[in-house]
Amino acid sequence: MADFPNRAEVVIIGGGIAACSIAYHLTKIGITDVVLCERKQLTCGTTWHAAGLVGQLRATRNMTELAKYTSELFAGLEAETGQATGFKQNGSISVAKTQARFEEFLRGASMGKSFGLEVEVLSVDDIKRLYPLVDTTDIVGGVLLPKDGQTNPIDTTQALAKGAKMRGAKIFEQTKVERILVEGGRAVGVLTDKGEIRAKTVVIAGGMWSRDLGASVGVNLPLHAAEHFYIVTEPMDGVPANLPVMRIPDEYAYYKEDAGKILLGAFEPNAKPWGMNGIPENFEFDTLPEDIEHFEPVLEFAMERLPILQQAGIQLFFNGPESFTPDDRYLLGETPEVRDLFVACGFNSIGIQSSGGVGKVLADWIRDRHPPMDLADVDVRRMARFQNNKTYLRDRTTETLGLLYAMHWPNFQTTSARGVRRTPFHDRLDASRAVWGETAGWERPMWFAPDGVAREFDYSYGRPGWFEHVGAECRATRDAVALYDQSSFAKFRVEGRDACAVLNRICANQVDVAPGKMVYTQWCNERGGIEADLTVTRLSETEYMVVTAGAAQVRDFAWLKRHIPEDAHCIATDITSGLPMLGLMGPNSRALLEKLTGADLSNEAFPFGTMQDLELGYAKIKAGRITYVGELGWELYIPAEFAAHVYDRLVEAGTEFGLTHAGYFALNVCRTEKGFRHWGHDIAEEDSPVQAGLGFAVAWDKPDFIGRAALVAQKKQGIPARRMVQIVLDDDGDTAPMMFHEEPIYRNGTIVGSTTSGAWGHRIGKSIGMGYITCPDGDGGKATKDWIDSGSYEVEIAWKRYPAKAQLAPLYDPKADRVKV
Secondary structure (H helix, E strand, O other), X not given: OOXXXXXXXXXXXXXXXXXXXXHHHHHHOOOOOEEEEOOOXXXXXXXXXOOOEEOOOOOOHHHHHXXXXXXXXXXXXXXXXXXXXXXXXXXXXXXXXXXXXXXXXXXXXXXXXXXXXXXXXXXXXXXXXXXXXXXXXXXXXXEEEOOOEEOOHHHHHHHHHXXXXXXXXXXEOOOOEEEEEEEOOEEEEEEEOOEEEEEEXXXXXXXXXXXXXXXXOOOOOOOEEEEEEEEEEOOOOOOOOOOOEEEEHHHOEEEEEEOOEEEEEEOOOOOOEEOOOOOOOOOOOOOXXXXXXXXXXXXXXXXXHOHHHHHOOEEEEEEEEEEEXXXXXXXXXXXXXXXXXXXXXXXOOOXXXXXXXXXXXXXXXXXXXXXXXXXXXXXXXXXXXXXXXXXXXXXXXXXXXXXXXXXXXXXXXXXXXXXXEOOOOHHHHHHOOEEEEEEOOEEEEEEEOOOOOOOOOOOOOOOOOOHHHHHHHHHHHHHOEEEEEOOOOEEEEEEOXXXXXXXXXXXXXXXXXXXXXXXXXXXXXXXXXXXEEEEEEEEEOOEEEEEEXXXXXXXXXXXXXXXXXXXXXXEEEEOHHHOOEEEEEOOOHHHHHHHHHOOOOOOOOOOOOEEEXXXXXXXXXXXXXXXXXXXXXXXXXXXXXHHHHHHHHHHXXXXXXXXXXXXXXXXXXXXXXXXXXXXXXXXXXXXXXXXXXXXXXXXXXXXXXXXXXXXXXXXXXXXOOEEEEXXXXXXXXXXXXXXXXXXXXXXXXXXXXXXXXXXXXXXOOEEEEEEEEEOOHHHOOOOOHHHHHOOOEEEEEOOEEEEEEEEOOOOOOOOOOOOOO
């Protein structure tokens, strides 16, 4: 083709709504040399058959902000481009059949309120008024989002494409990308069936084809297609025009009115994965075979819920594929394996309502080479490599589709594709009645069930079935000694003659310390935001060990490797699998460990924040005196082949000292009581150590580290306006509500922030949390201790406010006397 380009600044692979939105937003910020390649026609994969729902309320603040932006974008897109979109803001209502579901809605409504989302709580009468067709006999209540709506996916995609072309982007249909070009670890272009295009940036936005595209260049994009069903009725008399979209997740169903017809779609609990062995080469606007039997339970619910459907004819029974990821969150950002290669895929049936926000933030990410906001929820770097296993993806997808409408319980655990990553202690912990949860594929004991107690998750927004058992584990940690399997924590060995210099550039704290010294530090970006929160231990002059959260393994290792200069004599190795770790925590930990090792573990011989080699049984281990639970304790790093032996010795000797097994629920409770931050909840790339109260972990006198200039500038400004505080509710009775995250925090009747973590503090007997609050300019613009202490606080939980206190100091052992005893 004479006009087919051989160069571009950005090449986008794919022609769905996300791909076109990325092109649109790139041109909007001035990156106009954009080429989009679609193998067939725009929208022909998944976009064309989407239901076109445009909802705004998501599970977290930033995901809601992106969905909210999409709605705002669609509202003006037709006027901007001249291309009709079919968008209308007819609102949406979510309807609850149970009190638990209603509380889920109310908690979401409160979260939305904290950042200005328009949301209303509905009574049963309100629901009937807004949606007269619905039978409300067994309905409890609901919520309304007036600015939600619906759109025509094909027309909206064409509008985005037109807007991109108006500003210079080139869109080529019937153009298959045969290969992504990678040189020196960077994406440098694509090879198409019409020729080669060299580019500074390549974007995979290929929907169901993205997994295989990524795999062809060693990139991990775990997603799998599933069959998605809906029906469209024939036109019916008596269907009011402009009905809001209605979702009834307890019946797996959503309803959309369109020109007197009703579209009924479903996210059923047991989904049907599709395309495990590849998608046909000629797939274009294709549908999948009907399966009336599979859809029948949803239809039966619907005919009771909307009696008008009992006389309706079905004009269309539709079945088409959509992509799902292992955790129901999409994949976004620059890939950790290949630089300058970005992705936007795996939209879990919310691609339409996500598309505007995705296009905006990914365009900014491409321009700036860093995300414009905290996008850890959807960052592609969260995914472990094993999660791209086809069998794993197929089995997990049977569940993930239905989880969209399942109850979103706190601490919810998936049940499919389990037992994938097991620590060396798994069988022994299972014999001790561990109740298993999963993080990044790791099987982790969440709590331990006493004899006679069912080993199951009895979920609740209040006090769940495991409440008292976790309390016993917390109190054992406080009063005796508890054993935690922390093997899932990621560990990296960093070695070489330049290891110290490399790590000192990456770490905010000083790591040029004596061998054996453990350093708590953050890894910051150039803007002063926190990219990682971890410990670095110097093992020798040329060797370090980095320990970070299990869920951050891929992300943090990628950050580490990308910041090792090419000419540095420094090698990073992920040693997680070979080095399991046990946490031995509590006031009796010293006596137990001394008995087993014969070592002097006194403060003088083994100071806090140091690591030593010990002999335990027949094994040699590394013991680090540090804690994530706020008690005296040690982390024991054990070569994998000796792990079971060391565990057996600890448990055998532990009886004398009151040793108790404890799980991750207790770990989370204890760290929240102590005010220990958790990356991804309390701190992330938009939060700085100054705001998070972690300035003590910054080596301010160190001349050069990533983010130093931004942090020094913040420090010079004095006390920040936004600060992390500990929150405790006044009510400590049996009916005191639980905080989890994103509950609005009021000061003197005005929302000043929201929680980031929450738990019941079993060691102090209170409902607790932490979160950021911001002092407005009218109050001086600085969140001083006096300003914080002088306020009257409330926390809103499920649409109701509860009196609370806020403070800077930890709620438990604020002077760390118990840790350093």
